[in-house]
Amino acid sequence: VDEAHGAHLRFYRQFPNRDAMASGADISVMSLHKTLPALTQCALLHIRGELVDSGEISRLLSVFQTSSPSYVLLSSIDHCLRLLDSDGARLFGEYERNLVKFREDMACLRNLIALPSSDPGKLIISTKKTTLSGMDLADILYAEHKIELEMSSIDYALAMTSICDTEEGFNRLAKALTVIDDSVQPEPPRESHSPALPVQAKPPGEVLACQAKLTPLNKAVELMSAEYVWAYPPGIPIIIPGEIIDEASVAYITRLIQNGIYPKSTKGQLPEYIYACSP
Numbered sequence: 001v002d003e004a005h006g007a008h009l010r011f012y013r014q015f016p017n018r019d020a021m022a023s024g025a026d027i028s029v030m031s032l033h034k035t036l037p038a039l040t041q042c043a044l045l046h047i048r049g050e051l052v053d054s055g056e057i058s059r060l061l062s063v064f065q066t067s068s069p070s071y072v073l074l075s076s077i078d079h080c081l082r083l084l085d086s087d088g089a090r091l092f093g094e095y096e097r098n099l100v101k102f103r104e105d106m107a108c109l110r111n112l113i114a115l116p117s118s119d120p121g122k123l124i125i126s127t128k129k130t131t132l133s134g135m136d137l138a139d140i141l142y143a144e145h146k147i148e149l150e151m152s153s154i155d156y157a158l159a160m161t162s163i164c165d166t167e168e169g170f171n172r173l174a175k176a177l178t179v180i181d182d183s184v185q186p187e188p189p190r191e192s193h194s195p196a197l198p199v200q201a202k203p204p205g206e207v208l209a210c211q212a213k214l215t216p217l218n219k220a221v222e223l224m225s226a227e228y229v230w231a232y233p234p235g236i237p238i239i240i241p242g243e244i245i246d247e248a249s250v251a252y253i254t255r256l257i258q259n260g261i262y263p264k265s266t267k268g269q270l271p272e273y274i275y276a277c278s279p
């Protein structure tokens, strides 16, 4: 399991043991640095059971890993795990109280919407019923309230939180959102901009054998993509190899560009060209 965003999940008191290993995974790689206090790059690989060949994993790690590990990173991992062991219950207790209070504060919003999230620590604010884009909201929070968000997209912005956020920090964010909410203009909810998943004509691995050509994006509708197309944020592929390029995906790419988000593709020729072939 790619558990890059899940290192903290087992510690929530409200949702304990939601992490991959507790849910029966055989192998999981988790980034400590994303959701727990550890330096960037700190991560853990968990393995158990008979299905995973740990000898082969060790062999491959010796191929791909450096032979000069960073003791700064190792000690950061050690520090993080020791902190969780000794004080995790208190820190997560406080964190969850702050999150509950933040959600209560957000109930007063009239235009912005604090969306529910399966990870309560990820605070997603929808701008869909306002004239603001998610990027506008992030810019205002940064410029006028000195609050930096994790990411933003056309219709929402995401504040990522952790046990290191203080009650004062949560209150500042809640207050800033309330002030912005009072000042924005409401508008009828915009339609969701994410298109439905395109039709998959072939598995990605089989597309390598196709005679693909760089094709102008506007002429590529109904052809099969031979490359990945994604935008960050949010980083989710819009098209993958083997999928049929449809009108909705092209319209979505155009809309992202109009909003200042530039989609990328494996061949790097978007928005002009996409690497495609007949299905």
Ligand SMILES: Cc1ncc(COP(=O)(O)O)c(C=O)c1O
Residues within 6 Å of the ligand: 002, 004, 005, 030, 031, 041, 043
């Ligand atoms: C889903 C997912 N997997 C993996 C990674 C990479 O993790 P790391 O930065 O710890 O290498 C990321 C990083 O953003 C991610 O979002």
